Amino acid sequence: MNILIPTPLRPFAGGQNVLQVEAGTVGEAIHALTGAHPELRRHLFTPEGKLRAFVNLYLNEDDIRYLPDKENTRVSAADSLSIIPSIAGGSDRRGGRGFGAMQINP
Amino acid sequence: MSILRLPRFVYDEIRAHGEETYPHECCGALLGHPAPEGWRIVASVRADNTRTDSAHNRYQIAPVELVHIQRTARRQGAEIAGFYHSHPDHPPQWSPTDFAEAHWLGSSYVITEVAQGKAGRTNSFLLAGTTEEDKHFEDEAIVMDDESIGAPSA
Ligand SMILES: [Zn+2]
Numbered sequence: 001m002n003i004l005i006p007t008p009l010r011p012f013a014g015g016q017n018v019l020q021v022e023a024g025t026v027g028e029a030i031h032a033l034t035g036a037h038p039e040l041r042r043h044l045f046t047p048e049g050k051l052r053a054f055v056n057l058y059l060n061e062d063d064i065r066y067l068p069d070k071e072n073t074r075v076s077a078a079d080s081l082s083i084i085p086s087i088a089g090g091s092d093r094r095g096g097r098g099f100g101a102m103q104i105n106p
Numbered sequence: 107m108s109i110l111r112l113p114r115f116v117y118d119e120i121r122a123h124g125e126e127t128y129p130h131e132c133c134g135a136l137l138g139h140p141a142p143e144g145w146r147i148v149a150s151v152r153a154d155n156t157r158t159d160s161a162h163n164r165y166q167i168a169p170v171e172l173v174h175i176q177r178t179a180r181r182q183g184a185e186i187a188g189f190y191h192s193h194p195d196h197p198p199q200w201s202p203t204d205f206a207e208a209h210w211l212g213s214s215y216v217i218t219e220v221a222q223g224k225a226g227r228t229n230s231f232l233l234a235g236t237t238e239e240d241k242h243f244e245d246e247a248i249v250m251d252d253e254s255i256g257a258p259s260a
Contacts, residue, residue, distance in 0.1 A: 004176055007185050008211040017180060042237070052238075054209045056169040063169065082173045087189055089204035089215075090131060090157070090164035091196040 002080040003033055009083065012039040026057070026064050027071035029081055044083070058082040108144035109247045110188070110214050110230045112136070116150045117250050121218050121225035123152055124192030128223045130161035131192050135175045136214065138187035144232070144246060145187035145214050151175050164203070165191045188214030188230075195221055198229040200243050208233050211241055216248075 002020055005013045013019060014037060021036070023029035034041045044055055051057065057064045059073060059081055067073045075081070116136070123132040133155050138147040153171050157164040167189070179186050189210070193201075198219040200208075208215060211233055219226035230248050235241035 004173075004180070006176065006210070007187070007213060008209075011212075017185070054207075056172075058169065058173045061170060061173070082176060084169050084172045084176065085209040086166075086169060086207070087133070087135075087172060087210070088157070088164070088166035088207040089191060090160070090201065090207075091193040092201040092203050093163040093193070093196040 001029060001075050001077055003029060004080060004082040006083055006085055008085065009040060009043055012043060013037045023075055025071065026059055026067075026073045026075055026081065029075060030057070030071070054086045056082075056084040056086060058084060107245060107247055108232050109249050110144050110147065110216070110232075111141070111249045112138075112147035114250050116147055117228070117248075120150050120190045120216065121228060123150075123190075124194075124218045124220040125223060125225050127155065127161075127192065128220045129194045131155055131157075131163070131165040131194060133165040133167055133189065133191040135167070135172070135179075135186055136188040136190060136216065137175075137179045137182065137184040139184060140187075147187055148184055149182070150190065151178065162194055163196070186210070186213070188216060190216035190218070192218045192220045192225075198227045200231050205243060208241070208243070209238070211235055211237075214246060215243070 002018050004018050021029050021032035134152045136147045137149045138145045153167040155161050155165045156168050157166045198217040214230050216230045218228040230246040231243040232246045234244045
């Protein structure tokens with residue numbers, strides 16, 4: 001199956017944006033990936049071995065956290081696994097939508 | 107200082123997006139190619155802000171939308187080079203939340219101030235470092251076509 005590597009992790013995956021692994025489950029695919037590219041491990045997992053909270057693993061369109069069998073989900077050669085770090089943030093501006101917090105551009 | 111190069115139409119598009127979603131934060135991705143001095147952007151992709159509970163000061167892109175954007179980038183032979191969002195009625199500087207939630211090391215984070223519905227300053231910050239522990243934002247210059255817009259302004 002294909003594993004799509006996000007831009008920030010490519011330096012730790014031989015510079016490639018997609019890697020092919022032979023695997024029967026999602027867990028085996030990740031194991032094969034980190035076996036071939038050990039540097040990826042600390043970017044994907046905490047020192048305790050848990051998937052980092054901001055790392056999302058998608059089997060095709062599905063978040064593996066919400067699949068009934070999670071990492072034991074069966075995969076076929078036609079599936080693709082995407083590694084996607086989360087994107088979020090915000091201005092932290094306090095107050096509501098009124099004019100109180102407005103910034104005037106000089 | 108690294109340089110973010112982007113076509114004028116992309117610059118205009120991400121600023122227009124912030125005006126359209128005002129008073130909420132807009133968000134999206136930037137596709138491009140790496141260059142020695144920084145990213146060369148070729149296109150932007152709009153995304154929905156899923157933080158409808160607090161959209162005036164928070165944004166989030168659904169991971170499944172990022173999966174689609176990553177596929178689109180690959181089809182176009184480009185890479186996800188960075189992301190943009192707006193700060194309604196707030197300066198275009200990264201916030202503690204922006205920093206805590208930034209995980210795409212090596213990517214550009216572009217922020218546009220939208221004051222009373224009008225796009226103001228646009229700044230770019232490179233998420234530098236090699237791990238979550240040593241990551242930090244660095245000011246980045248924005249260069250549009252051949253013309254310099256300059257370094258981030260406070
Ligand atoms: Zn922000």
